[in-house]
Every structure is written in structure tokens, then in C-alpha cells.
Amino acid sequence: MKTVAEYFGSQVFDDREMRSRLSAKVYASLKKTIDEGASLDANVANAVAEAMKEWALSKGATHFTHWFQPLTGITAEKHDSFISPSPDGGVIMEFSGKELIKGEPDASSFPSGGLRATFEARGYTAWDPTSYAFIKGKTLCIPTAFCSYGGHALDKKTPLLRSMEALNRQALRILRLFGNDTAKCVRSSVGPEQEYFLITKEMYDARPDLRSTGRTLFGAKPSKGQEMDDHYFGVIKPRVAAYMEELNEELWKLGIMAKTEHNEVAPAQHELAPIYSTTNVATDHNQLTMEIMQKVAAKHGLVCLLHEKPFAGVNGSGKHNNWSIATDSGQNLLSPGDTPYENAQFLLFLCAVIKAVDDYQDLLRISVATAGNDHRLGANEAPPAVVSMFLGDELNAVLEAIETDKPYLGAEKTQMKLGVDVLPKFNRDTTDRNRTSPFAFTGNKFEFRMLGSSNSIACANIMLNSAVAESLKIYADRLEGAKDFEGELHEMIKQTIKDHKRIIFNGNGYDDAWIKEATEERGLTNYRTTPDCMPHLLDKKNVDMLTSHGVFSVEELNSRCEIMLENYCKTVVIEANTMVDMAKTMIAPAVFRCAADVARDVSAIGAVDGSATCGVAKKLSSRLASLAETIYERVDALEAAVIDLHGADGVIAESAQIRDTVLTKMCELRVACDEAETLTARSYWPFPTYGDILFSVK
Numbered sequence: 001m002k003t004v005a006e007y008f009g010s011q012v013f014d015d016r017e018m019r020s021r022l023s024a025k026v027y028a029s030l031k032k033t034i035d036e037g038a039s040l041d042a043n044v045a046n047a048v049a050e051a052m053k054e055w056a057l058s059k060g061a062t063h064f065t066h067w068f069q070p071l072t073g074i075t076a077e078k079h080d081s082f083i084s085p086s087p088d089g090g091v092i093m094e095f096s097g098k099e100l101i102k103g104e105p106d107a108s109s110f111p112s113g114g115l116r117a118t119f120e121a122r123g124y125t126a127w128d129p130t131s132y133a134f135i136k137g138k139t140l141c142i143p144t145a146f147c148s149y150g151g152h153a154l155d156k157k158t159p160l161l162r163s164m165e166a167l168n169r170q171a172l173r174i175l176r177l178f179g180n181d182t183a184k185c186v187r188s189s190v191g192p193e194q195e196y197f198l199i200t201k202e203m204y205d206a207r208p209d210l211r212s213t214g215r216t217l218f219g220a221k222p223s224k225g226q227e228m229d230d231h232y233f234g235v236i237k238p239r240v241a242a243y244m245e246e247l248n249e250e251l252w253k254l255g256i257m258a259k260t261e262h263n264e265v266a267p268a269q270h271e272l273a274p275i276y277s278t279t280n281v282a283t284d285h286n287q288l289t290m291e292i293m294q295k296v297a298a299k300h301g302l303v304c305l306l307h308e309k310p311f312a313g314v315n316g317s318g319k320h321n322n323w324s325i326a327t328d329s330g331q332n333l334l335s336p337g338d339t340p341y342e343n344a345q346f347l348l349f350l351c352a353v354i355k356a357v358d359d360y361q362d363l364l365r366i367s368v369a370t371a372g373n374d375h376r377l378g379a380n381e382a383p384p385a386v387v388s389m390f391l392g393d394e395l396n397a398v399l400e401a402i403e404t405d406k407p408y409l410g411a412e413k414t415q416m417k418l419g420v421d422v423l424p425k426f427n428r429d430t431t432d433r434n435r436t437s438p439f440a441f442t443g444n445k446f447e448f449r450m451l452g453s454s455n456s457i458a459c460a461n462i463m464l465n466s467a468v469a470e471s472l473k474i475y476a477d478r479l480e481g482a483k484d485f486e487g488e489l490h491e492m493i494k495q496t497i498k499d500h501k502r503i504i505f506n507g508n509g510y511d512d513a514w515i516k517e518a519t520e521e522r523g524l525t526n527y528r529t530t531p532d533c534m535p536h537l538l539d540k541k542n543v544d545m546l547t548s549h550g551v552f553s554v555e556e557l558n559s560r561c562e563i564m565l566e567n568y569c570k571t572v573v574i575e576a577n578t579m580v581d582m583a584k585t586m587i588a589p590a591v592f593r594c595a596a597d598v599a600r601d602v603s604a605i606g607a608v609d610g611s612a613t614c615g616v617a618k619k620l621s622s623r624l625a626s627l628a629e630t631i632y633e634r635v636d637a638l639e640a641a642v643i644d645l646h647g648a649d650g651v652i653a654e655s656a657q658i659r660d661t662v663l664t665k666m667c668e669l670r671v672a673c674d675e676a677e678t679l680t681a682r683s684y685w686p687f688p689t690y691g692d693i694l695f696s697v698k
């Protein structure tokens with residue numbers, strides 16, 4: 001048997017393969033493209049394609065595909081085989097540099113939000129050499145960006161790469177000001193912690209709601225849920241352990257550094273965390289991870305649910321986006337340093353993030369907005385929809401000392417003067433791990449916790465990178481022109497703390513009092529739903545910032561706003577239709593049947609034994625009959641609300657109408673059905689209950 005070290009990355013055309021299969025010259029030229037974004041000439045591309053093909057064939061691959069991330073939220077691929085006819089009637093396996101660099105999938109069926117008129121059906125995909133090609137099944141997958149012929153981004157990778165470039169540009173300016181002449185580039189890194197549920201295939205198949213929408217639309221609270229908290233970090237069941245083992249192997253072969261796995265709070269809920277990597281690669285890897293999680297589950301007779309809220313009343317699933325920025329030599333710019341000089345630089349980067357999160361709270365909220373995540377944010381388990389930051393006691397004390405010109409009573413009890421000579425050394429504060437903060441500093445990185453489990457991490461990181469680039473730009477503009485660097489630096493940091501300390505909150509983010517304080521006293525935004533926040537993507541300050549860094553064009557922003565809202569509307573309408581269908585054809589008939597049978601039994605017993613009144617049973621039967629009536633009425637009301645959507649003027653209005661009427665009607669229908677579930681004898685109930693599903697994996 002091969003050891004992990006032997007098979008790790010075996011399905012990846014990684015640096016080891018490139019180095020051994022390419023000539024020194026071609027390798028050097030490709031490296032320059034990867035590390036510095038230099039353009040690649042045709043000869044080099046041909047040589048790389050040839051080597052890549054030979055490697056892929058040696059692994060049994062027959063096809064290649066440009067692998068990309070359209071705005072559907074999942075990945076897309078169109079397979080072409082390597083075969084090409086040879087004069088003797090046979091075939092040869094071919095793959096050119098041109099095919100490596102550019103592909104032309106028919107783009108007309110991918111969402112474009114009006115960017116690509118239908119006559120311009122073709123988009124093109126362009127190789128992203130910074131993310132390694134890999135083999136999935138028998139196909140060589142080449143990570144690519146996806147654009148329209150007009151050059152507009154139709155995917156998530158393109159703006160992500162642009163945002164990384166923006167951050168790189170501005171961060172380098174700051175580093176130069178601090179005398180760093182050696183850093184070649186600055187990149188953000190991400191380690192996404194991924195939560196998910198595992199249930200059996202039988203349970204999944206028996207629930208039309210899970211099959212069509214990924215979440216349960218009905219379900220009374222089980223008698224045992226997560227009250228005991230006995231699942232969190234509990235012993236992993238053998239079937240789950242077998243799943244995790246195979247999952248790890250598959251991920252490791254793809255060079256994905258799956259590292260940590262454990263049970264989560266809810267029954268059947270688990271988490272997988274990889275070791276962090278460059279944001280762009282982490283994003284590709286997270287997409288792949290989600291795909292492989294589902295594939296491996298199927299092999300084990302299981303289904304992996306990635307929905308944010310598969311079960312009401314039970315913790316939902318999120319994704320923690322651990323984010324930091326580092327130089328190419330590995331210096332983490334969010335790590336407090338050993339010397340005062342490094343600490344001044346650290347504080348500046350820290351302030352850049354504080355300012356970014358406060359100035360662009362709305363963009364961060366928007367970046368995680370989906371119909372699914374709306375069920376999670378603000379429920380008592382996930383961070384609220386209000387964005388705030390947690391820094392920990394020690395950093396807080398440092399910032400307070402700077403703001404008020406008071407001595408810092410930390411380890412060394414010295415006056416905080418940001419001048420480079422006197423700033424004391426402070427320790428990393430990792431003691432208080434606030435779990436309720438949407439955006440927490442955890443020693444040398446920030447953990448952004450608002451992402452939903454099924455979200456691509458691209459969106460959050462696009463906004464984060466761009467917003468921080470903007471803060472750094474403002475700082476760099478000021479510092480580059482400053483006569484007294486240290487004085488200006490001190491003033492700027494002080495000013496940032498003064499202006500933006502409202503975003504810092506170290507208390508319990510789940511507390512209702514906090515939401516009141518946040519919105520009423522601090523003026524923070526609280527966009528509870530996707531329709532509430534999404535239109536703000538087009539607010540002038542956001543458009544100005546994102547376009548000025550070249551992350552999005554105005555057209556791209558318009559199209560994204562439209563696509564995200566369209567996704568929201570489609571998602572909820574599918575849910576509404578599924579509810580109508582299940583209530584009409586499964587739930588109401590079962591409830592009626594049960595009511596009728598109970599009534600029949602009551603009269604049968606009465607006929608035999610004239611003295612029996614069966615009062616409770618009579619009540620039950622009439623309650624069930626009345627619930628069945630209510631269910632039919634509420635089905636009608638929900639159907640009417642969906643039909644009413646046709647009258648909405650545009651997607652913003654439609655999404656608001658969904659929020660205000662369709663979702664309310666869905667809730668009302670569910671309440672009646674869930675009550676009926678608790679009263680209907682189990683043998684009548686038409687599908688597995690929460691108790692069945694949540695404890696299905698033994």
C-alpha cells in the first residue's frame with residue numbers, strides 16, 4: 001500500500017511534475033507566469049501542453065476540460081477527448097498550447113445577467129496557470145477563468161484574481177514605505193472550514209424536499225435533537241469514519257490538504273478543514289472538496305448535505321473563511337512582530353482591515369447572501385446579519401491606548417507611541433476565542449464566519465481583498481506624501497481607531513441587546529435578508545471602490561446583482577412549489593386518512609360499547625380534520641402568492657415580494673403541517689421525520 005506521502009498530489013500536475021517534465025527554460029518561463037503574472041508565449045504554452053498531456057495519459061486520462069466557476073455557484077466542465085485521427089486510420093492523442101490556454105464553451109446557458117446577448121452565445125475560458133491542473137476520473141481538468149467575448153467576467157475566478165492583484169498592488173506600496181524592498185508580491189491566503197451533514201441515501205430518497213431543494217421544508221422538532229450537545233467532538237461513528245477516510249484519500253490525491261475533521265454541534269453534522277493556501281487555490285480546492293464530498297458519500301450509501309439550513313431548529317452549516325495576507329517570502333502581515341518596527345507595520349495592516357470591514361460591512365454581508373444563508377444568519381448559532389469585529393482583550397487595550405494617548409498597561413507598561421522606537425512588543429492573544437463574532441481576529445488571521453456552507457468562498461474574498469486594498473491605498477497615498485513618516489503613521493492609526501471603533505465588538509453577538517446597540521447606537525447596518533442587502537451592491541460608494549481597483553466593471557456589477565437576486569427568487573419559488581406539492585399529495589391526504597380512521601374507530605368502539613365516549617380520540621380526529629383543512633387553505637394561499645410574482649416589476653421587486661409574502665406563506669403552511677405531524681400516527685406519515693433522518697447514520 002502506498003503511504004500518504006507517496007500518493008499525495010498524485011493527480012495534480014504540480015510543481016514537482018513541471019520541474020521534472022519541462023525543460024529548464026520552459027519551466028523558468030512558466031514559473032515567471034505563475035509567480036509574477038508574466039504572459040506566456042506560444043512556444044512555452046505548446047511545451048507545457050505537451051508535457052501536461054503526456055503526464056495525463058500516463059495516469060490513464062482520455063479527455064481534457066477547461067474547468068470553471070460560472071455564476072451558478074458550482075463548477076462547470078465540457079469534456080473533449082485528446083484523440084485526433086492519424087493518416088493510417090488510427091488515432092493519436094493530441095493537446096496543443098492553444099487548447100490549453102483558451103477554450104470556447106457555448107456560454108448561452110450560463111447566467112450572465114444581461115452581459116451576453118444571446119446572439120453572442122460564445123464565451124471563452126482562459127487558463128489560470130496559478131492553480132494546478134488535475135485529473136478527475138479520466139479527465140485532465142484545467143482551472144480557467146470564464147469571460148464573455150466582450151471581455152466581461154462571467155465567473156467567480158476572474159474578479160477574485162483581480163481582487164488579489166489589487167491587494168498585492170496596494171500592500172506592496174505599504175511594504176516599500178516600511179523599507180521592504182525585497183517582497184515581490186503579497187497574497188491573501190485562506191483556510192476554509194467546511195461544515196456538512198451526512199444522512200443515509202434511503203432517508204434522502206424518501207424526502208422530495210431534500211431532493212429538490214437540499215433542505216427539509218417540513219419537519220417537527222424531534223424528541224431528541226442537539227440539546228445534549230453530545231455530538232460535538234464526539235466519537236466518530238464507524239460508517240462516518242470510513243467515509244472520512246476515503247474522502248481524505250481522494251482529496252489528498254488532488255493535492256488538497258485536508259487536515260482536521262470532527263463532529264459538529266448537531267447530530268449528523270461534521271466539519272472538514274484543510275491547511276490554508278493562496279486564496280485562488282483555496283477557492284478552487286473548496287469547490288472541488290464540496291464536489292468530492294458528495295461523490296464519496298454516494299459510494300457509501302450516504303448523502304452529503306451542503307445546504308446552510310437543512311433542518312429547522314437544528315444548527316445550520318457554515319463555512320469559516322480564515323484569511324490572512326503574506327509576502328512571497330512567507331511573512332504574515334497580520335502577525336504581531338518581534339520588533340517595534342514590525343509591530344507598527346502590523347498595526348497599520350490591522351487598521352486597514354478594521355477600516356475595510358467598517359466601510360464595507362454591506363459588501364461583506366452581500367458576499368454571503370443567498371436564500372439558504374438567510375435562514376442561518378441571525379438564528380441562534382451563526383453570527384448575526386450585522387457585521388462586527390472581535391479583536392481580543394490585548395489588542396483592544398493597545399488600540400485604546402493609542403487612541404487616547406494613554407500608556408499601554410500591557411506587558412511592558414510603556415507609552416504607546418507609534419514611532420518605531422518605542423512601540424512595545426505585545427503577545428498574540430489567542431486566549432479568548434469568541435465564537436459569536438462574524439469577523440474575529442485569531443492571533444495572526446481573521447476568521448470571517450458568515451459564509452454559508454454551500455457558498456463559493458470566492459465572493460467573500462473578492463470583497464475582503466478589495467476593501468482592504470482600498471484602505472491600504474488611502475494609507476499609502478497619505479504616507480507616500482508625508483514629510484514626517486512616523487508622525488503621519490501615528491496620526492493615521494489613531495484616526496482609524498477613532499473613526500471605526502464602532503465596528504469592534506467583543507461581547508456576545510447572539511444577544512438581542514447587541515443588535516439593538518449595533519443598529520441604534522452604532523449605526524451599523526443590519527440587512528437581514530438577501531433582498532435587503534443585494535441592491536446595495538450598486539450603491540455609489542461600492543461601485544466606485546470596486547471599479548477603481550479594476551475588480552469589477554459597472555456592467556459586471558449590474559449583472560451580478562441581477563443574477564444573485566434571480567438565484568434567490570428561483571430558489572425560493574422551487575421551495576414553494578415543492579411545499580405545495582408535498583402538502584397536497586402527501587401530507588394532507590395522510591392527515592385526512594388518519595382523522596377518518598380515528599373517527600371510524602371511535603364510532604366502532606361506541607357501537608360495541610355504548611358507554612365509551614372516546615372524548616380525547618374524538619377531539620384528535622376533529623383536530624386532524626381541521627388541520628387538513630387548514631393545510632389545503634394555506635396551500636392555496638401559497639400558490640396564489642407564487643402566481644402573484646408574475647406581476648412584479650423586475651427582479652428587485654420580485655425578490656422583495658418573495659421575502660414579504662411567499663416566505664411568510666411558506667412558514668404558515670409549515671406550521672400547520674408540523675403540528676399535524678405531531679398528532680398523526682407514525683404509520684400514516686408519508687416520509688421520514690427529523691428523528692429518523694438525523695440519527696439515520698449508525
Ligand code: ADP
Nearest residue numbers: 189190191192273274275276322323324444445
Ligand atoms: P480552529 O478555528 O478550529 O481553532 P485553526 O486555528 O487551526 O482552527 O485554523 C483553522 C483554519 O485556519 C485552518 O484551515 C488553518 O489552515 C487556517 N489558517 C491557519 N493559519 C492561517 C493563516 N495564516 N491564514 C489563513 N488561514 C490560516
Ligand code: MG
Nearest residue numbers: 193320322447
Ligand atoms: Mg473556526
